[in-house]
Amino acid sequence: MKRVLPLVIIVALAFVPLLDRNASHISAYADTGGLVLLAFGLNIIVGYTGLLALGFAAFFAIGAYTYAFLASPQFGIHLNFWPMIGVSAAVAGLFGLVLGAPTLRLRGDYLAIVTLGFGEIVPQVLQNLDKWTGGPDGIAGIDQPRLFGFGFGFNPVPYYYLYLAIILVSLWLLNNLRHSRIGRSWMAIREDELAAAHMGINTTTAKLAAFSLGAAFAGVAGVLFAAKLSTVSPSGFDFNTSVMILAALVLGGMGNLPGVITGAVIIGLLNFLILPQATNWVQTLGQQMHIAVLASVDLNQYRFLVYGIILVTVMLFRPEGLIPSATRRAELHAEASSGAPAQADG
Amino acid sequence: MALLELRALCKNFGGLAAVNNLTLDVQAGSIISLIGPNGAGKSTVFNLITGIYAPTGGSIVFEHRTLNGMRPDRVTAAGIARTFQNIRLFSFMSVLENVMVGRNARMHASIADSALRTRRATREDREVEHRARELLDFFGLTSYGSEWARNLPYGMQRRLEIARALASDPRLLLLDEPGAGTNPAEKQALMRLVQSVRERGVTVLLIEHDMHLVMGISDAVHVLDYGEQIACGPPDRVRHDPRVIEAYLGKGA
Numbered sequence: 362m363k364r365v366l367p368l369v370i371i372v373a374l375a376f377v378p379l380l381d382r383n384a385s386h387i388s389a390y391a392d393t394g395g396l397v398l399l400a401f402g403l404n405i406i407v408g409y410t411g412l413l414a415l416g417f418a419a420f421f422a423i424g425a426y427t428y429a430f431l432a433s434p435q436f437g438i439h440l441n442f443w444p445m446i447g448v449s450a451a452v453a454g455l456f457g458l459v460l461g462a463p464t465l466r467l468r469g470d471y472l473a474i475v476t477l478g479f480g481e482i483v484p485q486v487l488q489n490l491d492k493w494t495g496g497p498d499g500i501a502g503i504d505q506p507r508l509f510g511f512g513f514g515f516n517p518v519p520y521y522y523l524y525l526a527i528i529l530v531s532l533w534l535l536n537n538l539r540h541s542r543i544g545r546s547w548m549a550i551r552e553d554e555l556a557a558a559h560m561g562i563n564t565t566t567a568k569l570a571a572f573s574l575g576a577a578f579a580g581v582a583g584v585l586f587a588a589k590l591s592t593v594s595p596s597g598f599d600f601n602t603s604v605m606i607l608a609a610l611v612l613g614g615m616g617n618l619p620g621v622i623t624g625a626v627i628i629g630l631l632n633f634l635i636l637p638q639a640t641n642w643v644q645t646l647g648q649q650m651h652i653a654v655l656a657s658v659d660l661n662q663y664r665f666l667v668y669g670i671i672l673v674t675v676m677l678f679r680p681e682g683l684i685p686s687a688t689r690r691a692e693l694h695a696e697a698s699s700g701a702p703a704q705a706d707g
Numbered sequence: 708m709a710l711l712e713l714r715a716l717c718k719n720f721g722g723l724a725a726v727n728n729l730t731l732d733v734q735a736g737s738i739i740s741l742i743g744p745n746g747a748g749k750s751t752v753f754n755l756i757t758g759i760y761a762p763t764g765g766s767i768v769f770e771h772r773t774l775n776g777m778r779p780d781r782v783t784a785a786g787i788a789r790t791f792q793n794i795r796l797f798s799f800m801s802v803l804e805n806v807m808v809g810r811n812a813r814m815h816a817s818i819a820d821s822a823l824r825t826r827r828a829t830r831e832d833r834e835v836e837h838r839a840r841e842l843l844d845f846f847g848l849t850s851y852g853s854e855w856a857r858n859l860p861y862g863m864q865r866r867l868e869i870a871r872a873l874a875s876d877p878r879l880l881l882l883d884e885p886g887a888g889t890n891p892a893e894k895q896a897l898m899r900l901v902q903s904v905r906e907r908g909v910t911v912l913l914i915e916h917d918m919h920l921v922m923g924i925s926d927a928v929h930v931l932d933y934g935e936q937i938a939c940g941p942p943d944r945v946r947h948d949p950r951v952i953e954a955y956l957g958k959g960a
Contacts, residue, residue: 534822541821541828542814545800549808552797559757561783561812561875570818 374525378518386634388517391589393629394524395582400609400625401531401618402578407607408615409544410571411551412465413473416480417606420576422598423456424449424583426487426494429593432504435495442506446527446584453580454573461572465565480603484595499594503587513588520589527581535618538574547571548616601665605632608668612675614682623684631667636660708771710735710910711756711787711879716765718751718934725751727934729765733879738901738911740921740942743931744954749914750792752931753881757789758782769879784812788877790868792884792914798857802848802867805856806839809874839874846870846900862893869900873909880904882913886920898924918955922946930954 378387399421406414427449431440440448464475487494494500506513506523513519538544546567549557558564587593605628613624640660647655675682709732716729726748733739741749754760756767761776768774774782788809797805814835820828843849846866851859859867865885872880882901886894894917902924905911915921921928922942930938930945932954938945945951 537824538818538822541824541832542811542816543818543821545804545808546811548800548804549797549811552799553795555759555779556791556795556797557808558779559783559789560808560871561780562808563778563780574818 371525371529375522378521384517387521388589389630389633389637391517391521391524392633393626394521394528395586396606396609396629396632397528397622397625398524398531398582398585399579399606400613400621401528401535402575402582403606403610404575404615404618404621405535405538405547405571405578406575408610408617408621409539409547409551410568412568412571413469413476414572414575415473415477415607416483416600416603417476417575417579418598418600418602419480419483420453420456420579421583421586421602422483422487422593422595423576424453424580425587425593425598426500426583427452427580428584428587429500429503430493432588433500434502435493435500439504442504442584442588446581449584450577450580453583454577457573457576458569460576461569465568465572477600480600484598487595487598494595497595499592501592503591503593505588505591515591517589520585524585527585531578532618539618543567543570551616604665605668608672610682611672612683614685617682617685620682620684624682627671627683628668632664636664636667709733710770711912712766712768713752713756714766714768716752716755716767717763718748718755718760719763724934726755726762726931729931729934729936731929731936731939733910733912734926735878735910736905736908737926738905738913738924740913740915740925740928741931742915742918742921742928745916746933747931747954748934749931750883751934753789753883753912753914756782756881757787780812783875783877786876786878787881788872788875788879789881790865790872790883790885792887794861794864794868796856796864796867796871799855801853802856802859803836803839803843803852805867805871806842806874807835809871810835810838812875842870842873862889865889865897866900869904873904873907877909879910879912882911884914884916886915886917894920918946918951 377390381387399417402420403414403417406412406417428445430436431438431448432442432445433439460476460479464472467475488497505515506519508519511519546557546562549560549562550564550567554564586597609624609628610621611624612627613622614620640658643655643658643660647653647658711733713729713731716726717724718726729752741752743749751760755762756774758774758777758779758781766773766775769785769787772785774785777785797808800808814831816828816831840849840852843852846869848863848867848870851863856864856867869880869882869885885901886897889897898920901911901913913921913925925942927940928942928945929936930948930951937950937954938948
């Protein structure tokens with residue numbers, strides 16, 4: 362059962378575009394995939410390593426603009442999409458190092474504030490360096506991927522599959538990392554940094570690696586985002602986006618990949634599908650019943666109210682998230698664990 | 708030459724001399740105890756050796772290498788492992804993983820190895836898990852392997868800390884009050900465990916509050932009071948030293 366379930370889910374996901382022919386739905390699913398990738402990245406930093414990083418959308422922006430600079434009429438450079446996935450990941454990862462190197466000595470609240478500042482600075486820079494970045498309007502006409510002569514264009518279906526493929530590869534990589542030397546080091550740092558150092562872990566290097574790898578995931582999400590939309594502007598990478606990613610983590614359960622995916626899917630669908638859809642319904646209803654308030658309502662404006670309600674509810678009833686990590690069973694060959702007393706204290 | 712040599716070691720916090728002019732030798736294969744009343748500077752000595760603090764003066768030499776100011780992860784790699792007075796396990800990691808983390812200093816897999824699960828990484832991980840299970844066996848923790856560390860009973864947590872420390876194959880093990888908070892029977896068991904650790908070829912430097920406990924197993928005892936060494940030598944001699952009695956019981960006792 363345990364091995365079959367993921368396979369069933371993957372196959373089912375592969376059939377979604379054949380069953381659901383509505384392009385705007387598929388587009389929403391693809392965007393949700395983008396949120397899953399972003400949540401994967403932030404999960405390395407916050408979930409595994411326990412570093413509270415806000416402003417994570419900055420790395421998303423760096424990935425998106427890297428691709429926009431190198432594959433659009435902006436500078437007349439048109440590099441191929443596929444290698445650019447790696448290039449943008451590397452650039453975002455490098456920025457992760459640049460931000461991390463001087464700040465990782467900070468802990469807790471201080472790190473949160475510095476990363477928050479970084480998250481504010483990046484969109485501001487993009488907005489004000491208008492000679493290169495196109496200012497508030499951003500960059501348009503970004504190249505879209507081609508595969509074996511087939512152009513993706515604005516058709517959401519190929520992007521959906523691209524996201525699915527990249528998410529599956531990422532899952533494999535992340536699962537390997539989680540159950541490895543570096544994954545254990547990250548979690549040890551999260552649990553007790555001083556004790557971790559006494560296990561021979563170079564905590565600075567491990568934290569930098571977490572920051573850089575997490576940022577690289579956001580870089581990949583950025584490339585896909587820019588290619589699918591064919592345009593980028595600073596407003597897509599503001600603090601709200603950072604909050605959305607963090608909300609997905611908190612909702613689903615930090616540090617646990619199934620939880621991270623669940624949280625990102627719920628927040629993503631809510632944001633990209635349910636709220637726009639509900640807005641339509643309410644507006645139609647309002648028009649038919651001639652209720653002006655309903656006809657002009659925009660539920661999308663209430664998304665943070667909805668996040669807030671969800672997060673408060675989760676914190677009250679299930680503070681560990683919907684699917685918290687159950688490390689103990691998953692990774693160890695079940696041999697033990699029966700009859701061990703569960704009295705805590707220490 | 709001794710395994711570990713502290714020479715005129717000093718550590719001041721502002722005007723307070725937490726450790727003052729401490730000279731101490733730890734011979735390979737021995738169990739040496741560091742005892743003294745609360746606040747005598749015992750834990751500070753450990754924190755100096757493992758690089759949490761840099762000494763204000765003096766030197767720490769381990770196997771001919773000066774450790775002064777070395778980072779904790781390097782000290783562990785050099786062959787010194789420790790436990791903490793207040794248990795510092797990785798609470799939300801399994802017992803097995805706690806011990807596997809302890810082996811980190813002896814691992815070589817790079818991040819790329821880990822991410823791509825290369826043969827080198829899987830082989831190393833299998834070895835580490837195997838060794839970790841051996842240690843759990845040795846410490847009677849096998850049946851707790853997949854339990855979260857925080858769910859262990861207190862006495863077991865103390866044992867797990869020692870198992871985790873031994874995972875790095877140290878030549879010198881620093882135990883900071885391993886018996887703190889345990890009952891007399893558990894304390895006796897722990898002391899037997901310390902002896903068996905020595906029989907594995909690991910030299911032990913032990914901090915203990917309870918003088919009587921360490922007398923039976925120590926090759927030498929060093930007594931600290933207010934950062935100063937007030938006595939040292941074989942247990943029997945130290946026990947009857949008037950300055951030691953005074954430090955523990957007060958003048959005129």
